[in-house]
Amino acid sequence: MDALAPSPAVAPAPAAEPAPKRVELSSLPQEELGRWVAETLGERPFRAKQLYRWMHQKGATSFEEMTDLSKDLRAKLNAKAKLRPVVKDLEQRSTDGTIKYRFRTEDGKLIESVYMPSEDRKTLCVSTQVGCAMACSFCMTGTLGLKRNLTPGEIVGQIHAVNREVRKNEQLDMDRPLTNLVFMGMGEPLHNFENLKKALAILQSQDGPNFSHRHITVSTVGLVPMIERFGAETDVKLAISLNASCDEQRSKMMPVNRKWNIAALMEACRKFPLRQGRRITFEYVLLEGVNDQDEDADRLIALLQDIPAKVNLIPYNENPGLGFHSVIERRAEAFRELLAQGGVAAFIRKNRGRDISAACGQLANQEAQPVQEDPQPSEFP
Ligand code: SAH
Secondary structure, X not given: OOOOOOOOOOOXXXXXXXXXXXXXXXXXXXXXXXXXHHHHHOOOHHXXXXXXXXXXXXXXXXXXXXXXXXXXXXXXXXXXXXXXXXXXXXXXXXXOOOEEEEEEOOOOOEEEEEEEEOXXXXXXXXXXXXXXXXXXXXXXXXXXXXXXXXXXXXXXXHHHHHHHHHHHHOOOOOOOOOOEEEEOOOOOHHHHHHHHHHHHHHHOOOOOOOOOHHHEEEEEOOOHHHHHHHHHHOOOEEEEEOOOOOHHHHHHHOHHHHOOOHHHHXXXXXXXXXXXXXXXXEEEEXXXXXXXXXXXXXXXXXXXXXXXXXXXXXXXXXXOOOOOOEOOHHHHHHHHHHHHHOOOEEEEOOOOOOOOOOOOOHHXXXXXXXXXXXXXXXXXX
């Protein structure tokens, strides 16, 4: 070919288009879903509502189930979007009715949710992260380090999945047998705040599971700046994992205390906007010889003096290898009595599901990545 001749007008072969990323629809709060349905599918708002109800009222895990959407629409949804259900992988039943579920995420990560039925409520303990960055020395999840945040769809997916289980096991003919949610599973909820907020918006929506703010509690290790945002941007209840009565103790047990100490934490609690009659719950895991002395009770009373508070004394589930021990029942009762005498309402949390597994977080730790040598992070967000 003549070198001077114009080169053939052949454009370089276009690089193969990367497959468009499918949107995770179960993570979108209702308004966002409405916008997506209008913009991407060109469908009317009532379609978005149908879709939302299928996902968050019925807990559908595939578009195929959504039988009142046309085949055509379901095919379009499959091409452009996905749901992100978590899949039951293992369950352990306790004689007291507690059921511990292990779920597998789409990318093979393991998380735990714990169902705790009682006479007047059916509570689910929900996870917000795979692993946890907080590295509390007594906690099994803390030994994992943070693997990743759960998406809003994976957070609400735990609730949908357990609703399905409860409907089946207890032969209930209602969409949502669960009555209460506590965010006290794996992870630090306020370290995944954006996704937590979206999950709460879904869980509290009328076209979704429609939980009342009075029936949802979020527990935090004490990420002080996030407590303020949590108070301003959500209306659910707050629990603080205090677990110690002075900084020396708390910094050893909970590295977060080196960044925001007890004084900073109490200040955030005093500023927290409490609805009428509401109190902040303080969780206190009783560890033998560590934080269970009379002086600890005295210091706790002083700390909580000017805060509307109640204390949940938690019997420790022993984690083999972590070196902490549970107190005997008599000591827990004496500790509770000391607090009560000092004007602090305290309750000993019933130890649920002791027979199925000693440790919170133990199930999901099995088969997971190897435990890190030194999981103590030096910085917190
Ligand atoms: N990261 C959040 C939520 C998860 S932990 C937080 O720290 O609040 C929820 C509660 O479980 C915490 O109060 C913690 O002190 C407690 N906990 C952790 N490991 C425990 C164990 N082995 N036995 C009993 N309670 C435990």
